[in-house]
Amino acid sequence: MSAPLLDVKGLSVRIAGTSRDLVADVSFTLHPGETLCVVGESGCGKSLTALSLMGLLASPPLSVTGGEALFDGRDLLQMPLDQLQALRGDRMAMIFQEPMTSLNPALRVGDQIAESVQRHQGVSAKAARARALEMLRRVGIPAPESRLDAYPHNLSGGMRQRVMIAMALANDPALLLADEPTTALDVTIQAQILALMRDLQAQSGSAMILITHDLGVVAEMADKVAVMYAGRIVEFGTVAQIFEDPQHPYTIGLMSSMPTLGQRVARLVTIPGVVPQASQMPPGCRFASRCPFANASCAKTPDMTEVATGHRVACWQVPLEAGIDQRVSA
Numbered sequence: 001m002s003a004p005l006l007d008v009k010g011l012s013v014r015i016a017g018t019s020r021d022l023v024a025d026v027s028f029t030l031h032p033g034e035t036l037c038v039v040g041e042s043g044c045g046k047s048l049t050a051l052s053l054m055g056l057l058a059s060p061p062l063s064v065t066g067g068e069a070l071f072d073g074r075d076l077l078q079m080p081l082d083q084l085q086a087l088r089g090d091r092m093a094m095i096f097q098e099p100m101t102s103l104n105p106a107l108r109v110g111d112q113i114a115e116s117v118q119r120h121q122g123v124s125a126k127a128a129r130a131r132a133l134e135m136l137r138r139v140g141i142p143a144p145e146s147r148l149d150a151y152p153h154n155l156s157g158g159m160r161q162r163v164m165i166a167m168a169l170a171n172d173p174a175l176l177l178a179d180e181p182t183t184a185l186d187v188t189i190q191a192q193i194l195a196l197m198r199d200l201q202a203q204s205g206s207a208m209i210l211i212t213h214d215l216g217v218v219a220e221m222a223d224k225v226a227v228m229y230a231g232r233i234v235e236f237g238t239v240a241q242i243f244e245d246p247q248h249p250y251t252i253g254l255m256s257s258m259p260t261l262g263q264r265v266a267r268l269v270t271i272p273g274v275v276p277q278a279s280q281m282p283p284g285c286r287f288a289s290r291c292p293f294a295n296a297s298c299a300k301t302p303d304m305t306e307v308a309t310g311h312r313v314a315c316w317q318v319p320l321e322a323g324i325d326q327r328v329s330a
């Protein structure tokens with residue numbers, strides 16, 4: 001296989017004045033054209049992982065305390081701000097749940113896209129405007145010529161999301177980070193936007209990190225899946241490995257909400273309890289207090305072990321097969 005586009009090793013993020021990592025020892029690789037979905041409950045560190053890679057952490061109080069993230073062989077976590085800014089919107093771009101995070105409400109959308117194209121590609125104003133028009137057309141905005149001069153508030157939520165995607169993709173980024181890009185949209189528009197992102201990605205060959213709490217979106221979009229819990233990746237694998245052979249008790253619990261999965265997971269009940277607060281993060285396995293399989297060994301942080309090629313799980317109790325059904329139906 002080709003060299004990874006992104007190689008993240010041991011990424012850790014901490015809030016000032018605490019000793020527990022909000023993101024702890026996160027490692028994964030991403031190849032050109034691949035989509036990695038990062039999934040987990042609210043507060044598990046998905047957004048902080050993406051923001052760290054973009055150099056957009058709210059610092060202070062947050063800071064990267066360890067690890068490296070090699071992008072095209074250069075460490076994003078050590079990169080001077082001016083170099084990172086040159087990459088953002090160019091080789092890597094991010095789209096957010098709320099388009100107004102990226103769009104300037106006071107500028108016409110065509111001007112915003114054209115400005116980014118001019119800044120990164122150094123082309124003429126006329127060529128940049130032509131590119132903006134092409135992008136609005138590619139993301140399916142009706143009557144794109146007239147929408148070039150619209151302000152964000154003139155557009156519906158779905159259209160604004162399309163504009164944000166157009167802006168993110170205008171410079172053909174090699175890596176797109178998308179943080180819950182469709183969560184605020186109704187189901188029909190959500191499906192359209194996801195299909196659009198898939199099509200554009202197939203055309204451009206870019207890699208994508210897609211953050212979501214929606215397993216339906218994961219099933220639809222992912223090549224690889226990272227399941228996060230309380231700041232750690234607890235399971236990592238291909239979409240088939242995660243959906244057809246989930247191994248970590250947390251992943252199995254998450255899957256229980258999917259009605260069409262096999263009987264093994266369908267019999268599990270929703271995971272009781274909540275994700276521990278950063279200030280009360282337990283030592284050892286962070287899931288242990290909610291886990292029906294926990295025992296004394298879980299007081300120690302589980303090693304990540306490979307259970308099949310490319311399928312990694314951080315749990316001392318894996319494999320679980322001896323007893324999963326008995327414990328769940330008890």
Ligand SMILES: Nc1ncnc2c1ncn2[C@@H]1O[C@H](COP(=O)(O)OP(=O)(O)OP(=O)(O)O)[C@@H](O)[C@H]1O
Binds near residue numbers: 015040044046047
């Ligand atoms: N600026 C900040 N200051 C302090 N704590 C923060 C800050 N940003 C995030 N956190 C904490 O870091 C943890 C991880 O947050 P993060 O936003 O990455 O979670 P998430 O998995 O993306 O959740 P969601 O799905 O709700 O967006 C949470 O406990 C959150 O409260």
